[in-house]
Amino acid sequence: MLTEDHKLQRVEISQRLLQRCQQDNGDEDTTHIGVGPGGDFQANNNVFDNLITGDKTWVHLNTPETKRDSMTWKHPSSPVTKKFKVQRSAAKVIATVFWDEKGVILLDILPQGQCINAARYCSTLDRLKEAIRRKRPGLLRRGVVLQHDNATPHSANLTQQWLQRYGWEILPHPAHSPDLAPSDFHLFGPLKRHLGGMAFETEDDLISELRNWFDNLDVDFFRVGINSLLSRWQKCIDLHGDYVEK
Numbered sequence: 001m002l003t004e005d006h007k008l009q010r011v012e013i014s015q016r017l018l019q020r021c022q023q024d025n026g027d028e029d030t031t032h033i034g035v036g037p038g039g040d041f042q043a044n045n046n047v048f049d050n051l052i053t054g055d056k057t058w059v060h061l062n063t064p065e066t067k068r069d070s071m072t073w074k075h076p077s078s079p080v081t082k083k084f085k086v087q088r089s090a091a092k093v094i095a096t097v098f099w100d101e102k103g104v105i106l107l108d109i110l111p112q113g114q115c116i117n118a119a120r121y122c123s124t125l126d127r128l129k130e131a132i133r134r135k136r137p138g139l140l141r142r143g144v145v146l147q148h149d150n151a152t153p154h155s156a157n158l159t160q161q162w163l164q165r166y167g168w169e170i171l172p173h174p175a176h177s178p179d180l181a182p183s184d185f186h187l188f189g190p191l192k193r194h195l196g197g198m199a200f201e202t203e204d205d206l207i208s209e210l211r212n213w214f215d216n217l218d219v220d221f222f223r224v225g226i227n228s229l230l231s232r233w234q235k236c237i238d239l240h241g242d243y244v245e246k
Helices: 004-025 118-135 157-166 182-195 203-216 219-240
Strands: 051-060 092-100 103-110 145-147
Touching: 004 219, 051 118, 051 182, 092 118, 092 182, 092 203, 092 219, 103 118, 103 203, 103 219, 118 157, 182 203, 182 219
Parallel strands: 051 145
Antiparallel strands: 051 092, 092 103
């Protein structure tokens, strides 16, 4: 449950980020940042041009379908279909995905039995930097804006030294706020639904499916995910704004 301090932090960070987008657009009112068809906020600023968001999730070699995905239409007189309960496989890997409004830049897989610490995360950032060099020419020169959560490997001194060495900016992210992390609210849900009902014999088979799924996503999918940060920051302010006034 969010404490009052958490709610205050969420509002303050959301306000700062909206104001920054407003300044980048030369607007005096955050409501003029840009509204597209259907009332969705749209970004046209340097923050999102340089923004890369990253997060991790567990992925199982055997993922059962959700109840919703396994539902089938039946006539009232149709015979009862027997369904066998499929257990989620204990075999799993950690997938860390870094992406921007154009698509996935790096998919990093942590094999079973290993854990993410600061040294391992810095190694991942090394691979991300090289992937940016190949896939997003000019971004390293303009300056990367990285969004990740406040997990211990991200906030460790070793990681902070790495980020300072290469001049990467960290986009502020309030604690306990998956609703403000694009991977959590936009990417991982569709991924898990896609994997529902699939079973893989090896980690390589699973990784191949992950890469194929990411590669086949339309660029609009990623653009919408990044741009929706604006409306989510505003929603956060509307929801918890009273805490700033107290």
